Amino acid sequence: MFRYVVRVRYGDTDQMGFAYYANYLHWFEIGRAEMMRSLGMSYRAIEESGIQLPVMEAHCRYLEPARYDDEVAIETGVAHLGRARVHFGYRIVRVSDGALLAHGGTEHCCLDRQGKPVRPPAHLVALVSQAPRASSPHSVSKKA
Amino acid sequence: MFRYVVRVRYGDTDQMGFAYYANYLHWFEIGRAEMMRSLGMSYRAIEESGIQLPVMEAHCRYLEPARYDDEVAIETGVAHLGRARVHFGYRIVRVSDGALLAHGGTEHCCLDRQGKPVRPPAHLVALVSQAPRASSPHSVSKKA
Amino acid sequence: MFRYVVRVRYGDTDQMGFAYYANYLHWFEIGRAEMMRSLGMSYRAIEESGIQLPVMEAHCRYLEPARYDDEVAIETGVAHLGRARVHFGYRIVRVSDGALLAHGGTEHCCLDRQGKPVRPPAHLVALVSQAPRASSPHSVSKKA
Amino acid sequence: MFRYVVRVRYGDTDQMGFAYYANYLHWFEIGRAEMMRSLGMSYRAIEESGIQLPVMEAHCRYLEPARYDDEVAIETGVAHLGRARVHFGYRIVRVSDGALLAHGGTEHCCLDRQGKPVRPPAHLVALVSQAPRASSPHSVSKKA
Numbered sequence: 203m204f205r206y207v208v209r210v211r212y213g214d215t216d217q218m219g220f221a222y223y224a225n226y227l228h229w230f231e232i233g234r235a236e237m238m239r240s241l242g243m244s245y246r247a248i249e250e251s252g253i254q255l256p257v258m259e260a261h262c263r264y265l266e267p268a269r270y271d272d273e274v275a276i277e278t279g280v281a282h283l284g285r286a287r288v289h290f291g292y293r294i295v296r297v298s299d300g301a302l303l304a305h306g307g308t309e310h311c312c313l314d315r316q317g318k319p320v321r322p323p324a325h326l327v328a329l330v331s332q333a334p335r336a337s338s339p340h341s342v343s344k345k346a
Numbered sequence: 347m348f349r350y351v352v353r354v355r356y357g358d359t360d361q362m363g364f365a366y367y368a369n370y371l372h373w374f375e376i377g378r379a380e381m382m383r384s385l386g387m388s389y390r391a392i393e394e395s396g397i398q399l400p401v402m403e404a405h406c407r408y409l410e411p412a413r414y415d416d417e418v419a420i421e422t423g424v425a426h427l428g429r430a431r432v433h434f435g436y437r438i439v440r441v442s443d444g445a446l447l448a449h450g451g452t453e454h455c456c457l458d459r460q461g462k463p464v465r466p467p468a469h470l471v472a473l474v475s476q477a478p479r480a481s482s483p484h485s486v487s488k489k490a
Numbered sequence: 491m492f493r494y495v496v497r498v499r500y501g502d503t504d505q506m507g508f509a510y511y512a513n514y515l516h517w518f519e520i521g522r523a524e525m526m527r528s529l530g531m532s533y534r535a536i537e538e539s540g541i542q543l544p545v546m547e548a549h550c551r552y553l554e555p556a557r558y559d560d561e562v563a564i565e566t567g568v569a570h571l572g573r574a575r576v577h578f579g580y581r582i583v584r585v586s587d588g589a590l591l592a593h594g595g596t597e598h599c600c601l602d603r604q605g606k607p608v609r610p611p612a613h614l615v616a617l618v619s620q621a622p623r624a625s626s627p628h629s630v631s632k633k634a
Numbered sequence: 635m636f637r638y639v640v641r642v643r644y645g646d647t648d649q650m651g652f653a654y655y656a657n658y659l660h661w662f663e664i665g666r667a668e669m670m671r672s673l674g675m676s677y678r679a680i681e682e683s684g685i686q687l688p689v690m691e692a693h694c695r696y697l698e699p700a701r702y703d704d705e706v707a708i709e710t711g712v713a714h715l716g717r718a719r720v721h722f723g724y725r726i727v728r729v730s731d732g733a734l735l736a737h738g739g740t741e742h743c744c745l746d747r748q749g750k751p752v753r754p755p756a757h758l759v760a761l762v763s764q765a766p767r768a769s770s771p772h773s774v775s776k777k778a
Contacts, residue, residue, distance in 0.1 A: 212667070212677070213510045213660050217503040217558055223401045224371035224501060228645050231368075235644070235703070245644070246703040257367045261405035270505055271667070271678040356523070356533070357516050357654045361647040361702055368645060372501050379500070379559070389500070390559040414649055415523070415534040511689045512659035519656075545655045549693035 203277035203334050204237035207297060210272045220267035226304055227260055230292045233278035234308070237290075241329050253326060254317075255288070255310040262306035266296075273297035279336030286321055287311055291336025307336070347421035347478050348381040351441060354416045364411035370448055371404055374436045377422035378452070381434075385473050397470060398461075399432070399454040406450035410440070417441035423480030430465055431455055435480025451480070491565035491622050492525035495585060498560045508555035514592055515548055518580045521566035522596070525578075529617050541614060542605075543576070543598040550594035554584075561585035567624030574609055575599055579624025595624070635709035635766050636669040639729060642704045652699035658736055659692055662724045665710035666740070669722075673761050685758060686749075687720070687742040694738035698728075705729035711768030718753055719743055723768025739768070 208229060216222040235245045248255070268274050274294050281291040287309055294304040312322045322330070352373060360366040379389045392399070412418050418438050425435035431453055438448040456466045466474070496517060504510040523533045536543070556562050562582050569579035575597055582592040600610045610618070640661060648654040667677045680687070700706050706726050713723040719741055726736040744754045754762070 211660060212504055212663050213512060215505040216500055217505065217507040218398060218400065219505040220400070222501045223404055224368040224375075227368035227371065228643060231644050244703060254362060256362065256364070256411075257408055259405070259407045260367055261403070263403045264401055267400075271676060355516060356519050356648055357656060359649040360644055361649065361651040363649040366645045372499060375500050388559060415532060506686060506688065508688070511692055512656040512663075515656035515659065542650060544650065544652070544699075545696055547693070547695045548655055549691070551691045552689055555688075 203279040203291075203293065203337055204233070204240055206233055206236040206276045206278070207273050208232060208276065210268050210270050210274065212270055215270045218267070219269060221269070221272075223262070223264060226262045226264070226294060226306065229274070229276050229294060230260070230262075230278075230290070230306060230308055233276035233292050234290050236276075237278040237333060238329070241332055243325075243329050248326065251323075251325075252315045253320075253323060254313045256313060257308050258287070258311050259309040260306070262292075262304055264304045266301055266303045268294065268296065268303050274303065278334075280330055280333040281307055281336040283327070283330050286319065288322070288330055289336075293337075347423040347435075347437065347481055348377070348384055350377055350380040350420045350422070351417050352376060352420065354412050354414050354418065356414055359414045362411075363413060365413070365416075367406070367408060370406045370408070370438060370450065373418070373420050373438060374404070374406075374422075374434070374450060374452055377420035377436050378434050380420075381422040381477060382473070385476055387469075387473050392470065395467075395469075396459045397464075397467060398457045400457060401452050402431070402455050403453040404450070406436075406448055408448045410445055410447045412438065412440065412447050418447065422478075424474055424477040425451055425480035427471070427474050430463065432466070432474055433480075437481075491567040491579075491581065491625055492521070492528055494521055494524040494564050494566070495561050496520060496564065498556050498558050498562065500558055503558045506555070507557060509557070509560075511550070511552060514550045514552070514582060514594065517562070517564050517582060518548070518550075518566075518578070518594060518596055521564035521580050522578050524564075525566040525621060526617070529620055531613075531617050536614065539611075539613075540603045541608075541611060542601045544601060545596050546575070546599050547597040548594070550580075550592055552592045554589055554591045556582065556584065556591050562591065566622075568618055568621040569595055569624040571615070571618050574607065576610070576618055577624075581625075635711040635723075635725065635769055636665070636672055638665055638668040638708045638710070639705050640664060640708065642700050642702050642706065644702055647702050650699070651701060653701070653704075655694070655696060658694045658696070658726060658738065661706070661708050661726060662692070662694075662710075662722070662738060662740055665708035665724050666722050668708075669710040669765060670761070673764055675757075675761050680758065683755075683757075684747045685752075685755060686745045688745060689740050690719070690743050691741040692738070694724075694736055696736045698733055698735045700726070700728065700735050706735065710766075712762055712765040713739055713768040715759070715762050718751065720754070720762055721768075725769075
């Protein structure tokens with residue numbers, strides 16, 4: 203899977219001392235954006251080409267908390283590429299010891315400029331087809 | 347289900363003009379906090395009694411976008427009360443026309459002050475047992 | 491000043507146990523939006539009429555922390571209405587005891603649909619002219 | 635000044651298509667945390683040593699908008715080191731063309747574990763004394 207490292211910010215924590223659960227969805231966004239960039243087309247360029255990929259479904263399972271200033275690796279892959287939908291899979295891994303903190307997924311549809319559902323254009327299908335596969339959430343993470 | 351109305355803030359929107367997907371998890375938090383309060387014990391009081399209910403899993407399905415300044419009703423109920431877990435269900439409904447915008451759920455475990463998993467204490471079980479049931483996500487919402 | 495009450499959400503807190511400092515700017519946004527609504531025109535309607543009021547400057551002084559589940563009153567008034575700028579003033583007051591937690595201000599310019607600076611249209615000037623004045627930050631707050 | 639680059643996330647934007655104004659305070663937090671780390675002691679280590687540096691005041695002037703996926707450099711320096719307070723200064727610079735997007739500052743006091751104001755301990759004074767000075771907000775930014 204594609205790996206991108208971020209740090210837990212102070213503003214991401216809550217009074218339990220952990221990263222608040224909604225922040226993982228921000229990390230998933232960073233993961234898929236950076237994976238697309240690594241494939242050769244940024245999500246900004248995709249939107250500028252007239253295509254939006256809004257989220258239809260999101261889920262996350264939280265295994266261990268992320269704490270302030272922890273480096274966490276966002277691992278992203280494509281779990282499924284359908285005719286009108288794309289599913290991304292994610293793993294959040296603590297960099298210091300490789301512990302799996304969370305895993306999840308998002309499902310996206312494809313809209314044109316008018317907000318009408320469309321089949322993904324060929325250049326997007328070609329791009330996503332080259333993406334790393336989302337591995338099983340519990341497979342062993344290789345440390346950076 | 348228990349109903350609590352909030353407004354979409356400017357800071358909740360993204361450049362698509364919609365409420366960003368992570369904000370729904372903030373709304374779910376508001377929904378369960380206000381439902382607990384309505385049952386007679388705030389989540390703050392639960393934490394002060396020595397119990398934390400961290401989120402183990404969260405999911406959300408997005409059907410229609412929420413827009414800036416929309417009033418959205420957060421409908422919250424208990425979907426399942428197990429020996430060590432509690433599941434909440436949520437529906438996000440646009441107040442102006444009753445449209446179902448999203449539905450989802452969260453699963454929580456019960457930790458003591460030392461962060462050790464424990465069975466929910468009797469007072470918490472009694473409280474949650476009185477909560478409204480989470481209805482099927484697609485059942486008809488009664489408008490306010 | 492115009493008064494609007496919100497609660498500190500769990501996701502607003504940080505690991506110090508206080509509302510994170512950036513959240514006060516979200517509260518200021520809520521304060522000015524609800525004050526405009528109370529005057530008869532929502533900020534959404536202002537934007538739909540072709541005018542945007544982006545923030546040019548923001549500041550906040552933090553006196554005492556806001557904690558999870560605290561009710562805080564956002565008090566909003568107009569501090570200055572110039573030919574091309576409007577300044578709002580804010581006070582954040584803890585509802586339980588009337589303590590002043592923070593005070594601050596924002597300065598806004600006026601843009602048309604093309605993003606060009608313009609003088610505020612007459613209907614906006616008329617609206618803002620009726621707004622409560624921002625009182626000195628340290629004046630006594632009347633409890634709800 | 636110390637320079638650290640981040641990207642504008644989708645979730646940072648609002649429906650104007652710009653980074654929402656409260657996010658700049660998150661960037662300031664990242665800037666001072668990374669500057670402290672570069673000096674040899676992370677803010678996490680400072681907190682673990684028993685000292686907290688809560689924000690007493692924050693301000694930001696917004697000159698040009700930051701847009702989705704823009705790389706922005708957070709430039710951080712110490713503007714003033716008093717007996718009980720430290721002031722940081724910040725500049726937010728668009729990496730692509732070096733444009734100054736915003737500048738601002740924060741003022742912090744020093745608290746011990748009991749939340750009592752204390753003078754900064756010698757190791758913290760020594761650390762902050764080595765920090766780059768905050769230059770005038772409008773001085774020319776050197777591109778990375």
